[in-house]
Amino acid sequence: MNPELSNSSNSTIVDDHKIVKEILNGNKELYSLLVEKYMEKIRNLIFNITNNIFIVDDLTQEVFIKAYEALPQFQFRSGFYTWIYRIALNKCKDHIRKKRLKYYFPVLSMNKLSSDIEDNNNIYSKIDDNLLIQEALNRLKYDFKEILILKEIENLTYQEISEILNCEIGTVKSKLARARTSFAKIVNQLFKDKNEKK
């Protein structure tokens, strides 16, 4: 469970549902509460999926606009956050498909980019570890990358992941296990390469 949601997941969902209902009843300025609550989570999710800092804010904006426009179709069967996560993942998928993965930085560029980011903004404190994880994630099959990010970085439950990915919990279970195996292999290889270089 997402730690920030864990204390009262149900009440969070209920609160979000109340806000959505209010917005649909014309109290539109309340949408800012949802933006405030989920914007950084969506930004991080988009960054982790696309691995491109330059498009994070644009895609985040598109996600919230899309969600706002689609709000009348919101069914109240799932949480608002699982719903908006799904929109975000679809946006990322669209973006990557349209760009034919051109945005995926090769390792050297990523290194350079990250060192630039570090110098300028001190975004990462443990840049090497983050880069290694990013690199390992990038080498994963897209489906595995997606599910691993939702579980390990976003800390969502199987139920939430199944809602976001629109699949059965059993599928989440087996896909996640395979994703972890695959990820572990890649990380081991990366560590091995790193140590060989040293």
Place this chain on the structure above:
Amino acid sequence: MRKNKIYKLVSAFIDNELEDKEINFVLDKIQNDLEWKNCYEEILKTKQIFSDFKKIKPNEKLQNKILIEINRIENFENPFIPIPKKYIPFAITLVAAAIVFFVVFLFQKKDTIEYFLQENTKNVRTIYENTIANNDLFPLRSSLSKDDVFRFAVYGVLPADTTNEQLLKISYPNEKKFYVELKKDEKNNNYKKELPLNEFYKQVNITTKQKNTIDSILEKVKINIETSILASQKDYLAINPELWVMRDAIFYEISKNLNSKQKNEFFAISKIPHKKNVLYENFDITRLRNVFEGNKIPKKDYIFFKPDTIFVKKVNIDSLKVVIENNKKNVHIIKSRANRLFSQYKNNNVIKIVFENNEGEKDAHSVATVSFSSDKNMLRIEIPDLSSLIKYDIKLDSFYRVKLKNHYKNENEMKRKLNDFNHNVIEFEFNDKSDNNKYLDTNDVKNIHIEFDTEKIKNLEKFLLQKEKFLKNKDVNIYFKNIDKHLNSLKKIDSMFKIINLDTIFKNIIK
């Protein structure tokens, strides 16, 4: 139990997603079965890796931006005052009549309309984008010499008009900013200070072979530079955002043909701030080469600068080349056009520009922020986000980083590892790979072309030994020099390795 099943159960156990009876079963297995225990430890380790994962820096301004945008959309969607139903047919007739009137007016008074719009609408950018004609664009400077291209690669400067009263300068490769400057350069003084090509050749004691190669590189890339900076009779200045990469590419291609001593001198005169070899680390050789190959793309995004706005539009490169060819003698095309820009830009103005992707899909674009500043002698246009745009904009179909599995991180390293083939030319040809494969291993090498001097026949033996080890079943085309002197040695090698068919060798020689 199958390994997959074990992973699935242990994975769900760690995530606390199992039923009570399953928990006891898995717990028991982990305590008593080594395979289950190993699996448990491996997944825990994976989770541990993610525990230190850092988040990106929050963007405090974004929330406001999103809300403003939503507000804007809301207002735009409901712009009309509700019309009572009985007036709807009348309103439709009125709108239709207005459209017909407007279309007729447009055809009859096209110039007037254009003038009216240009003078009155706030959305000047759209108008410019739609009214620029490809045949109105000319290279700011055509007929560059080899010397000009050399100075561009080394110092990032180009003469921007035919009388050399203006200088165009781009940022250094290692600077974090991307900018282009138009500077006044009276009597060509600043340009003259830079070391010309011939002096450089003398300074580094260039050999005839090196000179010929470098000359041919400079000659070959001239047209790319010429088509990268454009101007029009209507005060547009347009720049191909690949200009910076082109400079890196030429710089790299020149340095590749120098020995290490010459290379050091070359770096020293270039004034490019760099630590040892850092410059090369940031270069992606395949990508740099693709910049020139990229010319096969008929249309490219150019950044257009106009005194009141900046925007991006695709330009037809092929037709530009024709213009250059046709105007080789007429080099006075745009003289002094850029002059006017100096006084017209407002200081420190910032504009966002949008790059469409190559397929022209409207919703797939990148946004760059451009700022510009000027005084009476200099105009600087800064594009801080250009690094991302360049990656995006260049055709990257064959952009593969060469990382040969466990052995080499790039082509050069591969050459070095195979042997110190300093005097042999080795080229690798790779199989086509899908976009998401970023690394190559030896399996991806389709063909290897090698030029051998048979006087260094020992190298061939070494190479073939290495080939057996790392490049099994690969086609190797070997081209020989001075074959007659060493025919016997070759036969000996052939009998040793049975890898290359001597007939093939002879075929290649005959070719």
